[in-house]
Amino acid sequence: MVAAPGAAGALAGDLSSIDQMRSVARQANESGRFDAVIHNAGVGFREPRKITTADGLSHVFAINVLAPYLLTAMITPPRRLVYLSSGMHRGGSPDLADLQWERRSWSPAQAYSDSKLFDVVLAFALARRWPQVLSGAHAVWADMRPRRRANWRAGDIRTGGRRRAAVSQPAGRRTGSPEIAAWPRFRLGTARGRPARALAR
16 A cells, blocks of 8 residues: 555456456445446566466466456446557457467467457447447557647447447657656546547547
8 A cells, every 4th residue: 555645455466367357346345336447457468488377278368358357247237437549559469269279389478469359348338348338448558759749540339320438558658757648547547428529539
């Protein structure tokens, strides 16, 4: 709690563990319904070798894909969900017959790209399944480059012709500012009204 002064509390768990995700979900539900859940935690594309979790899963898949899916499925639906993706999702080309890289040679960049594509797909799927809850579901391209808060490009998630979510990309010169990099997460998690329309610009 030292790192988050003023926070009402904290939930602890290992994102690579299915059992611990169940524990986090229980802790979350005992805390009451959340206004927003931002799935920001993840591992990158620099793991030189495949790491296998205690559940027999790829470390990247377990943390970047399965953890947000399990938490979404097991906690009381919040008023808003945000999923952190990456521009590297464009390179996603998952082998659905080998999601855990048991037959293919390990490629950290490809595993990461695939995981971020799955995060975008998860946001699309949930916007369809829970339209009354997830009118504000967003998959954000995490980036350190926004020059101005309003300088955003986005593609909409549409279901039945109605806008349900947004895939947003910050644009501009690199600033290295954590505050500016955190802005889209904050904005997507807190804005009122029709968030997809307001935040896609």
